Amino acid sequence: MVNLVIMTINYSKHLSNNAPLLVEAPAGLKADVKYIFSVTNTVPDCIDPTEYSKAAVTAINDNSLSFGPYPPPQGFEPLRELLVGSLLKNRQITCDTEDIIITDGAGGALKMLVNAFISSNDVVIAEDFTYLGTLKMLLEKGAEVVHSEIDENGLIPEKLDQRISSLISENKKPKFILTIPVYQNPTGITLSLDRRHELLKIAEKYEIPIIENESYADFRIDGPPLPPSIKSLDTKDLVIYISSFTKLLGCSLRVGFMVAPQEVLSNLEARRPSHLTVVTVYEYLKNHYENHAKKVQSLLKERRDRMVLELKKHLPEAEFTIPNGGMMLWVKMPEKINSWEILDDAVAHDVKYNPGGVFRSKRDQNNYFRLTYSHNNPDEISEGIRILASVFKKHLDS
Known part of the structure; x- marks a missing residue:
């Protein structure tokens, strides 16, 4: 038998005056998807049990x-x-x-x-x-x-x-x-x-x-x-x-x-x-330390190069420079694109990324977006970028 608990206290009224202010963020960033281009996760292949x-x-x-x-x-x-x-x-x-x-x-x-x-x-x-x-x-x-x-x-x-x-x-x-x-x-x-x-x-x-x-x-x-x-x-x-x-x-x-x-x-x-x-x-x-870092760098290079290749092939409208390190590509699209609004469509196709606005205090400049390449392996990156490109092309053509 399950005992039902009826709440008699509204805990929201007990929050501190110093509680954090609410900050707008796209709901899609919390979605569980296969192609995760939104988080700078550790490269999984470098974790040696x-x-x-x-x-x-x-x-x-x-x-x-x-x-x-x-x-x-x-x-x-x-x-x-x-x-x-x-x-x-x-x-x-x-x-x-x-x-x-x-x-x-x-x-x-x-x-x-x-x-x-x-x-x-x-x-x-x-x-x-x-x-x-x-x-x-x-x-x-x-x-x-x-x-x-x-x-x-x-x-x-x-x-x-x-x-x-x-x-x-x-x-x-x-x-x-x-x-x-x-x-x-x-x-x-x-x-x-x-x-x-x-x-x-x-x-x-x-x-x-x-x-x-x-x-x-x-x-x-x-x-x-x-x-x-x-x-x-x-x-x-x-x-x-x-x-x-x-x-x-x-x-x-x-x-x-x-x-x-x-x-x-x-x-x-x-x-x-x-x-x-x-x-x-x-x-x-x-x-x-040193050998581990070198291994991570090598695997990141493989992933970065694959993402660059697929973006150039499938989304030529995307403008970006190739970074010499790190875990991400910063992409600029034509002004008509709103990456914040398009994120839900991408998530529906099992892909997520970061709209440009989440990196701005005013949540603007959403013709930019960030793609991270540390989490997925190269083949998954190829698959995910092809899917993401098709989503963006649909909105470019609309």
Whole structure:
């Protein structure tokens, strides 16, 4: 016999005044489909159950005593020591373990900063299109996200300077400049070296900190070497640096980190991942980091090249540049196309992508859309792009 429960309390009336604001998003993004071109998932073929299991067993056997107490406030020190070395080698960042905090992915690091420093009506500068997860956090908090123009070399310094000057004249000085300077999400653009220097000059001129999110720096596929991180060029503590192992090792693992001045770290409410997960990630990375990254890069190249081939063949109306790394293509369509409205039609055909508007605070510019190529294998990418092209062609011809 099933007991029926009759609700007598309306819990919506008990919500905090600080509950997140509602942010508009297409319902189709939550759909369960075969061809997932909407999420930068970890490449499935790179998840090695045998080696992950060995790392987990070693983590438990060698660190069991550390599971009793709460973990250190800034996270497992051996992982922070590993990061000190890898950041210097790969991104030219000089730091100590005390400058690093282990976080619940890059998203967790950003959430900590938003909670600590952003209030309703605060202004944050971001690129013309910016990562939908961070944008959602800011909009939910009631922040005003102001987009600044980009081109093929990233943020345009002159436009950024003008935008900040104009905002200050309106008594709306930005709290932060938010940038994803390597294989930017969603555009795939990498900020040039000279513009990194210019960005630092602007940040110093107006005394506005930079949040540098380099979550895709491990995914260089081809092209020239990456320029040094903005953090490595910073001599004035202007830059808060964020990155993650989430995309590299597994999105469900949720292990990221932040490098920041103590004045920032001391004001954060920690969002720590599972200590066992952190120790397991450390045990795996200390033996496999470089080889694992190379394998991911190779598989991403195969997937990227297949998606480019199929788009050129089946949707010639699409304009895009081929990124040298990362997990996504940024596509521009003719003005008549509204990718937000077309998404439901695509989902009905078992395909989903990200409309351009989800990367904009005003939910506009929907003749753009983002396609990710990390989740599906090359043959599935071919099938999915053919289907998606037929959906878009129907709307182009209507």
